[in-house]
Amino acid sequence: EESSQSERRSADAERELKHRRNDLEWATVRAPVRGHMVFTEVYKGSSKSRSPIEVGESRSAGADLGVICDSTALKVGMWINESDVRHVRTGQPAVVTLPALPGEQFRAVVSELAVLAVDKNAAISSLALRHAGEAFVNVVQAKLDFVELPDEARRRIRVGFTADVRLELAPASGAL
Numbered sequence: 001e002e003s004s005q006s007e008r009r010s011a012d013a014e015r016e017l018k019h020r021r022n023d024l025e026w027a028t029v030r031a032p033v034r035g036h037m038v039f040t041e042v043y044k045g046s047s048k049s050r051s052p053i054e055v056g057e058s059r060s061a062g063a064d065l066g067v068i069c070d071s072t073a074l075k076v077g078m079w080i081n082e083s084d085v086r087h088v089r090t091g092q093p094a095v096v097t098l099p100a101l102p103g104e105q106f107r108a109v110v111s112e113l114a115v116l117a118v119d120k121n122a123a124i125s126s127l128a129l130r131h132a133g134e135a136f137v138n139v140v141q142a143k144l145d146f147v148e149l150p151d152e153a154r155r156r157i158r159v160g161f162t163a164d165v166r167l168e169l170a171p172a173s174g175a176l
Helices: 002-027 120-124 151-156
Strands: 036-038 067-069 075-081 093-097 105-119 138-146 164-167
Touching: 093 138, 105 120
Parallel strands: none
Antiparallel strands: 036 067, 075 138, 093 105, 093 164, 105 138
């Protein structure tokens, strides 16, 4: 009988251990890709009262914790006025300067050009007000890829930096 009780305690301990391992497995956060974790655009609450999640909060299993930012493929996003978009094409060279890295210039090319124009104020910020004369000015989003970006510069560039872009147009027409 003592042996039977010992076996029961051992079986109970095994079940408890399995249960705790399962809990630990569910509490482990795994990312599908390498990158930097950023806490942006991840919200809690209903659609009527949404607020950003904060560090230290608990989330249910499977809920988003943050966004993984792949900084190995840095891009520059920009908005081009609808009257200027006719001068822009994919593959077009550009020079990018970053106020955060003064005195440095980086080569880039236009990699994407949106097919949909959107209202400038809505594109820039959902909080932007329509100022007199600026309503219904449309813009087109373009994305640029850096060309041969040195690793040392890649380490210093942060996602979200402000960029100044000079698109290189045909020689007779100057720069945009």
